[in-house]
Amino acid sequence: MQIDTQLAQQIVSRAQKIIHYAVNVMDSAGYIIASSHPARLQQKHEGAVVALSAGRTVEITEVMSREMRGVKPGVNLPIFFQNEVIGIVGISGEPEDIRQYGELVRMAAEMTVEHAYLLEKVSWNLQNRQELLLQWIDASADPDHLKALAVRLKKDINQPQGIALCRLGATSDPTLLLDKLERQPGDWLSARLDPQTLIIALPLSGKTPSALSARWEQQQRALEKLLLTDKTIHIAYSPAGHCAIPDLFSAAQGALAAGLKLNLDSKIYHYENLQLASLLLSTNSDWQQREVNRILSQLRERGPDLLATVMIWFSNDCNSELAANQLAIHPNSLRYRLNRVEEICQLNLANFQHRALLYGCVILATPSN
Secondary structure, eight states: OOOOHHHHHHHHHHHHOOOOOOOOOTTTTSSSEESSSSGTTOOHHHHHHHHHHTSSSSOOOOOOHHHTOOOOOOEEEEEEETTTTEEEEEEEOHHHHGGGGGGHHHHHHHHHHHHHHHHHHHHHHHHHHHHHHHHHHHHSHHHHHHHHHHHHHHTTSOOEEEEEEEEEOOOOOOOOOOOOHTTTSSSOOEEEEETTTTEEEEEEOOHHHHHHHHHHHHHHHHHHHHHTTSTTOOOEEEOOOOHHHHHHHHHHHHHHHHHHTTTTTTEEGGGGHHHHHHHOOOHHHHHHHHHHHHHHHHTTTTHHHHHHHHHHHHTTTTTTHHHHHHHTSSSSHHHHHHHHHHHHHHOOTTTTHHHHHHHHHHHHHSSOO
């Protein structure tokens, strides 16, 4: 910790509230960097140099002051931080008159330094937490740098997360909102993506998908209680899970874009309810392809029949009788297969958006001739 001009001036101002004598603060080289008398700034104070080298209080009498450069009668006290002398605080006046104030002024100086250090530490921690989140959602980020930053901040980047994006209104104060988010328990990470958008990563826990979803809903309620006192804010949520944070971020981005474009009545947008629009509006083609593969891979893993059935069903305009005939199976067998598709993909094929989503995935996954 070093004493700069701004911190030194704070020490002078605080000391002046305790005593009415002139006060100077000297840096670790003995130069006056803050003073009740600005004309003395940048002068080298020989009394401070002696106090620095000895690490103790040095009193300067009238006689001594005439033999030393840049000094006046007074008391010069070392400022300690973590057992090291980082500067000197001097009080001008006859030592007999001001000696009694020395320890009070030194204590005030050291308290000011300690407070500044704590603020600097909080600021450093906040900046690094924001950097961690912005690096974490960036698929091209250096993984070694990300891991080192996470270790330094004691953050488990392997823990499941949910991502929320908050689109701010014209009157929203992003600095105030980030401060509120940082004060929340639960180790949330938050950062500003752009002037209008905040991102929040909320850690989740749960040994089963249902437990994970329940925890995600709980975190969402807490976030909404905190932020939706501002009626101009819109919030978009990713799914919850163990998948890569960049993909969760892209899902939330798609949900936000879809919700805003569709001008929905609600200010809360869930990716699960807007998957088709999110995929269509996404500008991240890599994520789009991964999401399509994620949905269809669930069918591929169960064998080729289910995906082939879906493709033939769509090619027959979702006419079950025609599709069953082409597949040479009974209509009941077709219905069974489609029910299995709904169960595996967690879709309702009677719902237009779910049906269109699956159709879009099939089209996007079908290679060109």
